[in-house]
Amino acid sequence: MPEDHSQGWGFSTRALHVGQGPDPTTGAVVQPIHLATTYAQMEVGHHRGYEYSRSNNPTREALEECLASLEGARHGLAFASGLGATTTLMLLLSPRDHVVVTDDVYGGTFRLFDKVLARYGMKFTYVDSREPGAVRDAMTPRTRLVWVESPTNPLLRLVDIAAICDVARSGGAWVCVDNTFATPYLQRPLELGADLVLHSATKYLGGHSDVVGGAVMTSDDEVAERLRFHQNAAGAVPSPFDCWLLLRGLKTLALRVERQSETALKVAQHLEGHPGVTRVHYPGLPSHPQHDLALRQMSGFGGMVSFEVADEVTARNLLARLHVFALAESLGAVESLAEHPGLMTHASVPADRRREVGIADGLIRLSVGVEDADDLIRDLDQALG
Numbered sequence: 001m002p003e004d005h006s007q008g009w010g011f012s013t014r015a016l017h018v019g020q021g022p023d024p025t026t027g028a029v030v031q032p033i034h035l036a037t038t039y040a041q042m043e044v045g046h047h048r049g050y051e052y053s054r055s056n057n058p059t060r061e062a063l064e065e066c067l068a069s070l071e072g073a074r075h076g077l078a079f080a081s082g083l084g085a086t087t088t089l090m091l092l093l094s095p096r097d098h099v100v101v102t103d104d105v106y107g108g109t110f111r112l113f114d115k116v117l118a119r120y121g122m123k124f125t126y127v128d129s130r131e132p133g134a135v136r137d138a139m140t141p142r143t144r145l146v147w148v149e150s151p152t153n154p155l156l157r158l159v160d161i162a163a164i165c166d167v168a169r170s171g172g173a174w175v176c177v178d179n180t181f182a183t184p185y186l187q188r189p190l191e192l193g194a195d196l197v198l199h200s201a202t203k204y205l206g207g208h209s210d211v212v213g214g215a216v217m218t219s220d221d222e223v224a225e226r227l228r229f230h231q232n233a234a235g236a237v238p239s240p241f242d243c244w245l246l247l248r249g250l251k252t253l254a255l256r257v258e259r260q261s262e263t264a265l266k267v268a269q270h271l272e273g274h275p276g277v278t279r280v281h282y283p284g285l286p287s288h289p290q291h292d293l294a295l296r297q298m299s300g301f302g303g304m305v306s307f308e309v310a311d312e313v314t315a316r317n318l319l320a321r322l323h324v325f326a327l328a329e330s331l332g333a334v335e336s337l338a339e340h341p342g343l344m345t346h347a348s349v350p351a352d353r354r355r356e357v358g359i360a361d362g363l364i365r366l367s368v369g370v371e372d373a374d375d376l377i378r379d380l381d382q383a384l385g
Contacts (some may be wrong), residue, residue: 006069011185014252019065020247033244034047034058037342052137056234059240063247064215071197073217077231078243082180083108083198084236085214089176089196091230092223095121098142102129102159104152104357107177107346115348126353132163139171146158149196150187150297152342154306154365155358156281158290163207174223180204180254185257186300190219201246203332204303207256211245213225213238233314234250256334256370260303263376265370268305270377276314276384278362281306303368306341309363309384312361315340319364321383324375336376338366 004183006018020031035056050056068076086109093099102125103115113124127134139146146168148347150159161177165325168175176196177189183204188196199205202215214236218224231237238246261284269280280287283294284301294301309315319327325338329345339345341359349359353359368376 001102003364011070014069015066015250016048018069018290019062024256031059031062031244031247033240036242053240054235054237055100057237057243059247060238063243063250066247066250067199067201067215070253071179071217072184072188072219073197074221075226075227076215076217077224078201078238078246079214079216080229080238080242081212082198082214084204085113085198085200085216088227088234088236089198089216089229090117090122091234091342092226093122093144097144098123098125099145099147100124100129100135100138100173101126101147102149102152103127103148104155104157104359105149106180107341107348109147110346111176111348129159129164130157132160132164132167135164136171139173141168141275143168143171143173146173146175148175149177149181150189151181151283151304153181153304153344154363156181156283156288156304156306158281158292158293158297158363161189161192161194173327174378175224178230181302181303181304182298183253183332185254185255186261186302186365188300190217192297193194195220195223200213202330202334204257205253205332206246206249207253207333208245208249209330209333211242211249213242213246227325235370255364257297257300260368260372263304263370263373264366265301266373267366267368267376268307268381271305271307271380274381274384276309277307280307280309281308301304305366305368307358307364307366309362309364312342315362315364319384320378321385322379323382324371324379325366331365333367334370336367336369336371338364341365 036280037053041047064076077327125138127138148159165175174195177194180200197217201215265284271277284303325336328337
């Protein structure tokens with residue numbers, strides 16, 4: 001095994017080289033795609049580390065090693081989707097176990113918790129995780145997990161991850177942070193005390209709208225062993241080609257996120273001064289209620305911007321007039337996307353709960369890509385016109 005030099009490497013160097021490198025057989029500088037589903041054994045029960053691709057695969061192994069390095073974790077596990085990762089992680093819990101969840105949570109996560117896992121006896125309490133005291137008050141003797149997003153989807157609220165981890169630890173619960181919006185380039189929750197980090201790798205990690213994937217990272221050896229067992233037992237694993245696409249995406253993650261963050265700030269600043277916009281949600285703006293926390297907890301503010309217009313009709317008309325922004329779900333890719341959370345990504349959240357959380361009928365979510373900032377601003381201006 002080659003000597004590991006990665007400990008002192010910077011983020012982009014690790015994204016390019018950890019788990020990868022010249023192929024020892026051919027010298028190819030691009031990681032091979034190992035499509036084999038099964039592997040020849042030297043004798044019964046004696047193999048080279050691979051026996052069946054659901055259990056392990058060299059291309060997936062390279063991706064998992066790289067993902068772990070970027071999040072500063074000892075272990076990384078790749079899955080077929082973000083919800084596949086979430087489902088497998090939740091299989092570590094048991095019926096009657098209790099989970100405290102950020103109320104402003106991704107609609108797919110809410111649907112899985114409320115419509116699927118609750119049927120199997122798991123209990124969920126949704127709270128405003130901006131207040132660590134609210135998390136503490138919601139915890140019970142059966143609380144096993146605190147689930148947070150930061151920034152949240154779609155309102156871009158922040159959670160003080162270190163404070164939440166202190167609360168959860170005092171009650172004997174794990175903390176899982178969905179780090180999809182921030183990416184490991186801007187925020188590393190394990191360094192702030194979290195036990196688990198989850199990503200929809202479809203978004204920023206892949207970055208090109210051409211692969212669906214998920215990931216979980218942890219530095220807890222026992223938790224990682226249990227996750228690895230359930231990854232194999234439940235089987236929500238990505239294909240080798242999907243792993244290869246994600247590895248390719250990781251190589252430019254830092255470059256993309258830097259550009260997207262820079263452009264998103266310009267877009268947010270412009271929208272904040274537009275008379276047709278009633279409110280802008282972006283942690284990089286000094287007007288954001290948790291701007292100071294963003295400065296402490298993150299190394300940048302990310303490429304997601306949400307803003308509000310008068311009502312649903314105004315939002316629908318605006319979205320119909322966009323030319324550069326595509327009207328589409330998902331986020332984090334090189335092309336800019338716009339969507340209406342109440343009617344699209346969060347439609348599975350009941351309307352009364354959306355209103356309670358603050359997801360207004362006039363809310364629009366933008367995923368800022370790598371286009372020229374001036375073109376995106378002009379597109380929004382003409383659509384708002």
